[in-house]
Amino acid sequence: MTGGSSTSTDILDCARALIIAGGYNGFSYANIAEVIGIRKASIHHHFPTKLDLVCTLVSRYRAEAAKGLATLEQAIPDPLEQLRAYSGYWEACIADAQRPFCLYALLATQIPVLPEPLVLEIRAYFHVLSGWLTQVLQRGVQQGIFHLAGEAKAEAEIFMASVHGAMLSARAYGDPRVFGAIVNPMIQRLASPPAVGARS
Amino acid sequence: MTGGSSTSTDILDCARALIIAGGYNGFSYANIAEVIGIRKASIHHHFPTKLDLVCTLVSRYRAEAAKGLATLEQAIPDPLEQLRAYSGYWEACIADAQRPFCLYALLATQIPVLPEPLVLEIRAYFHVLSGWLTQVLQRGVQQGIFHLAGEAKAEAEIFMASVHGAMLSARAYGDPRVFGAIVNPMIQRLASPPAVGARS
DNA sequence: GACAGCCTATCTACTAGAAGGTAGACATCA
DNA sequence: TGATGTCTACCTTCTAGTAGATAGGCTGTC
Numbered sequence: 001m002t003g004g005s006s007t008s009t010d011i012l013d014c015a016r017a018l019i020i021a022g023g024y025n026g027f028s029y030a031n032i033a034e035v036i037g038i039r040k041a042s043i044h045h046h047f048p049t050k051l052d053l054v055c056t057l058v059s060r061y062r063a064e065a066a067k068g069l070a071t072l073e074q075a076i077p078d079p080l081e082q083l084r085a086y087s088g089y090w091e092a093c094i095a096d097a098q099r100p101f102c103l104y105a106l107l108a109t110q111i112p113v114l115p116e117p118l119v120l121e122i123r124a125y126f127h128v129l130s131g132w133l134t135q136v137l138q139r140g141v142q143q144g145i146f147h148l149a150g151e152a153k154a155e156a157e158i159f160m161a162s163v164h165g166a167m168l169s170a171r172a173y174g175d176p177r178v179f180g181a182i183v184n185p186m187i188q189r190l191a192s193p194p195a196v197g198a199r200s
Numbered sequence: 201m202t203g204g205s206s207t208s209t210d211i212l213d214c215a216r217a218l219i220i221a222g223g224y225n226g227f228s229y230a231n232i233a234e235v236i237g238i239r240k241a242s243i244h245h246h247f248p249t250k251l252d253l254v255c256t257l258v259s260r261y262r263a264e265a266a267k268g269l270a271t272l273e274q275a276i277p278d279p280l281e282q283l284r285a286y287s288g289y290w291e292a293c294i295a296d297a298q299r300p301f302c303l304y305a306l307l308a309t310q311i312p313v314l315p316e317p318l319v320l321e322i323r324a325y326f327h328v329l330s331g332w333l334t335q336v337l338q339r340g341v342q343q344g345i346f347h348l349a350g351e352a353k354a355e356a357e358i359f360m361a362s363v364h365g366a367m368l369s370a371r372a373y374g375d376p377r378v379f380g381a382i383v384n385p386m387i388q389r390l391a392s393p394p395a396v397g398a399r400s
Numbered sequence: 401g402a403c404a405g406c407c408t409a410t411c412t413a414c415t416a417g418a419a420g421g422t423a424g425a426c427a428t429c430a
Numbered sequence: 431t432g433a434t435g436t437c438t439a440c441c442t443t444c445t446a447g448t449a450g451a452t453a454g455g456c457t458g459t460c
Contacts, residue, residue, distance in 0.1 A: 007435080022313030025225040028419060042436050044421065101309070108372040109301070109309045113222030126372045149392075150385055158362065161369050161382045165361025168368075172308040172326045182361045185350055192349075207409080228445060242410055244447065403460085411452075419444065426437075 008046040010036045012057050020101045023110050024054065024118075051115050058121040061103055062128065069132045079140035080191050083133075083159075087183045090163065095176045105164045130156050137190065146190045155190070162186050208246040210236045212257050220301045223310050224254065224318075251315055258321040261303055262328065269332045279340035280391050283333075287363065287383045294367065295376045305364045330356050337390070346390045355390065362386045 014035050018027035029040045029050070047053035069086075076082050093099040104125040111119050133156035140146035148155045166182035214235050218227035229240045229250070247253035269286075276282050293299040304325040311319055333356035340346035348355045366382035 005435085022225065022310050023223055025222065026310060026313045029421085030418070038435095039437060040420085041422085041438080045435060048421085050420065104372075105368060106309055108368055109306055110222050110226060111371050111374075113226045123372055123374070126369065149389060154381060154385065157369060157378070158382050158385060161365025162358065162362045163365065164368050165363065165365030168305060168308055168364050169326065169357060169361050171311050172304075172323055174311075174323070178357070181354060182358050185354065185358060189349060229447085230444075238409095239411060240446085241412080241448085245409060248447085250446070401460105403458105405457090407456080408454085409452105410454100411450100413449085413451100415446105415448075417445080420442090422441075423439085424437100425439105426435105428434080428436100430431100430433085 005046070007036075007038070007042070011043055011046055011053070012060065015053055015057055016061065016103055017099075019054070019057075020099060020103055020106055023106055024114055025110070051118070055117055055121065058103070058107070058118060058125075062121060062125045065125065066128055069128075078145070079136045079143065080145050080187070082136050083140075083187050083190070087163065087180075087187060090167070091176075091180050091183070094167065094170055094179050097176070100176070101167050101171065102164065105167060126160075130160050133159055140190070147192065148190065159186055159190070207236075207238065207242070211243055211246055211253070212260065215253055215257055216261065216303055217299075219254070219257075220299060220303055220306055223306060224314055225310070251318070255317055255321065258303070258307070258318060258325075262321060262325050265325065266328055269328075278345070279336045279343065280345050280387070282336050283340075283359075283387050283390070287380075287387060290363065290367070291376075291380050291383070294370055294379050297376070300376070301367050301371065302364065305367060326360075330360050333359055340390070347392065348390065359386055359390070 011032055014032045015027065018031055018035075021027075029043050032043055033040045043053075047056060072082060072085055076085055090102070094101075104122050107114065107118065108122050108126070111122065114122075130153075134153045137146055137148060137152040137155055137159075141148060141152065163183055163186075166179045169182060170176055170178040211232055214232045215227065218231055218235075221227075229243050232243055233240045243253075247256065272282060272285055276285055290302070294301075304322050307314065307318065308322050308326070311322065314322075330353075334353045337346055337348060337352040337355055337359075341348060341352060363383055363386075366379045369382060370376055370378040
């Protein structure tokens with residue numbers, strides 16, 4: 001349902017931008033209507049309730065993200081470069097100010113006040129992302145590219161958290177460069193050979 | 201102003217809990233009134249507008265946090281233990297589910313839709329925290345306890361981001377233990393001597 | 401001690417506007 | 431002809447915020 005009508009896509013894109021700016025309770029149908037130039041009632045035609053809208057949005061972008069990771073997987077064989085491409089994607093999004101936060105990370109902060117179906121979608125995204133990162137790290141270890149201090153799964157969770165924390169810091173400081181300053185050393189660390197006699 | 205009346209403190213405490221759950225737009229005067237058992241108009245007596253309320257809240261807890269860090273500083277001399285005490289504080293808060301997220305981190309996610317005075321307070325908190333962490337790391341390096349890959353300031357930003365990201369992941373997965381699983385290895389890493397011939 | 405004046409804190413009752421949502425008319429197009 | 435998409439006009443509930451009454455507790459003064 002809600003296949004490919006341009007209007008419904010416009011609504012979803014607009015809702016995504018508004019959620020990324022201010023969360024689930026930070027936007028209304030009136031906001032969307034104003035931005036894309038239709039009436040509130042027309043949005044209800046495409047998405048009867050706000051929950052319908054946001055659930056559709058969240059499940060669509062999760063599918064898109066999964067596809068994006070799969071594509072990246074095929075285009076770039078090297079695990080280290082995969083990680084760099086992933087972080088570079090976000091670095092560009094944040095620098096553009098076009099998509100300066102992860103939709104799911106932002107919604108996750110408000111989980112206690114979100115409806116259940118939405119929470120399940122958000123959680124699913126975290127599992128998809130951390131699962132992919134785990135695989136990348138495992139492959140990197142097998143190829144001798146990464147040298148991990150702990151289990152790949154645990155290191156993937158650490159890396160994912162630092163990416164989300166870096167988005168938050170960039171927003172808090174109002175400086176997009178903060179993101180790269182945090183995430184790039186994290187990648188470097190995964191790739192560094194075990195230091196031998198290094199001094200600080 | 202708003203010195204120490206029990207009611208105004210109750211209002212602030214309640215507002216904090218509600219913001220931690222759902223952000224700036226996730227609560228109303230009616231919510232607070234219901235929880236603490238007074239009427240909406242009485243809240244307006246203490247805090248004329250919502251912005252007054254949240255600004256008071258945010259500046260009060262920032263002062264409290266700064267005092268808390270100073271106290272911790274005096275009670276615990278060892279930098280590594282200071283870091284563990286800091287992360288342990290949050291680990292306990294999250295496990296209790298009493299204060300399962302940092303007020304400022306949560307508000308920071310919504311910066312694009314928050315009023316300017318609030319944004320300045322939030323940013324100030326990030327500076328206070330990252331400043332303190334930087335000092336702790338510097339002292340640890342001087343004492344030969346920490347071995348950093350980069351500048352203390354940069355490492356402090358990385359650590360702070362991982363703490364906030366860990367809160368987010370704990371909330372997303374609905375599992376408090378995730379916080380420690382992410383932050384504890386980060387602390388361990390700072391304290392580990394430069395590995396010599398370590399194998400993964 | 402009684403009284404007046406003021407301050408603080410609470411209340412009821414109200415407002416204007418925004419929220420999410422509905423009903424039904426109208427146009428368009430396969 | 432029926433499905434799709436948009437519209438106007440409306441509803442109910444919630445939102446932040448205001449006005450004005452009331453009650454109790456101080457403090458100064460006669």
